[in-house]
Amino acid sequence: MAKVHSLLFFFLLSLLALGSRSRGSESKWARQSVDLTMAGFAESLRLEKFTGVNVKIWKSKVRLWFTAMHIWDMRLGKSEGVLTAEEQKKYDETNNLFVGCIISNLSDGLVRVYIDETEAKTLWDALVAKYDATDAGNELYLMESFHDYRMVNNHYVVEQAHEVQCIVKDLDLLKCPIPDNFVARCIIAKLPSQWRNFATTLKQKRQEISVENLIATLDVEEKARKKDVPEKGDQGQSSANLVQKFPHGKNKGNNKPNKTTTFKKKKNKALQKCYACACV
Template sequence: MHYEHAARVKRIEPPLSAEEARRFDEADNLFRGDLLSVLAESMLQVYMDMPTGKDMWDALEAKFGVADAGTELYKMEQLYDYKMVDDRSVVEQAHEIQMLAKELSNMECVLSDKFVAGGIIAKLPPTWSGFATSLKHRRQEFSVTDLIATHGVEENARAKDTRGKRVHDEGGSRANLVQRKNPHAAHKKKKTKNFIKPKATTFKKKSKEKGGCFVCGSNEHWAKDCPQGQAKEISKHGH
């Protein structure tokens, strides 16, 4: 709005011409009005009686500039204390660290890209310790962008391995479930695989028509009922 000079000086010296003084006073009034329009109502009485916009600006900067310094320290503390966890995306967490560094840069606390990249590696979660060690042994320097891309490749590979392991475990669980449902099935199958059914053995009943008695050769009775056999037994024992 072309009144930046009103925030820097009270009045331009030496004394201004009438036209220059008019333009300055107009810019100063606009500047003061804009400052008052963004203040909370409880603060108006403190600042509205100040003679110039510069006086008002200096007072506001002295009060709230300290808050900016506190915000800067708070962001530093957030960056120092940030710890990555295993149950969230590492790439997402690395972006959050990058954003904290960017906010500090906007507050004129510029951190080198190398320093931020090293901080991301140092803050990797415990399950990534082997990957972090491999990065530390590399001789080339990483930019934050390249480092986050490397994390993305590693994260995708780990997710793929996890899915493959889950499918394998689920397949084994289903096989075990079938085995538990019929624990003797495999045993029975193995037992009967090479089993040869024996031929049935038939026994033919002796027919009385083909010489039932071997004593007399009669087909009318068996040897135990033969009269001749009984007679021989009686004579043998003297009866």
């Protein structure tokens, strides 16, 4: 009996040891999965090559990317005071990572200009100072694009409304905001000719309408119009049915029998003349 109890005791101890090992491996795997997920997230935010256009959008994307990598504060430069050896080493590593990420995401032409910059703050300030001024010239172009935009009949209206909304958003990034109600009224005024009656109906409404609500209304109307248009398959089916109803052609008069096909009554055989001897 004592031997049985001792065996059971050792068996339970082995099970507990295996359970602790499995929990340790699971927690380690969980930590690795979180790290890999964060690394994958930072990698997914990697930008396209910056060519000097749309610097506001590029700066926003860089902020999201570098925040995920925990290096966004490097654009502010080195903190004041004397750094310890460990702090200086960490600063150098983070600075090199910041500069390397920026340089690797510049176009080849811009890389030649900024390849010699080794400080994160100096590089960032140079890019912002140059291309923020360049974006100021794009403000007039965007204003003209918004003013001159006209919708066409052979393109989806909702997609064209989204294009107008994108122009407005670009102006907003350039510190030139446009009121939402004004944008909605402009979209109504830019609707194509086939939507003239619908635009008049919207203009007669006195309450204010947002751009989002207007686009939702246009989407419902566009889907309803698309549903009302007969499809090619339906047209072919209707024409086939017409052929089955009138198999002799579209002209109904052709269905009448020809007058030349009428038959006369036959005479009595006894009264018919013999053509051989001319007798009755």
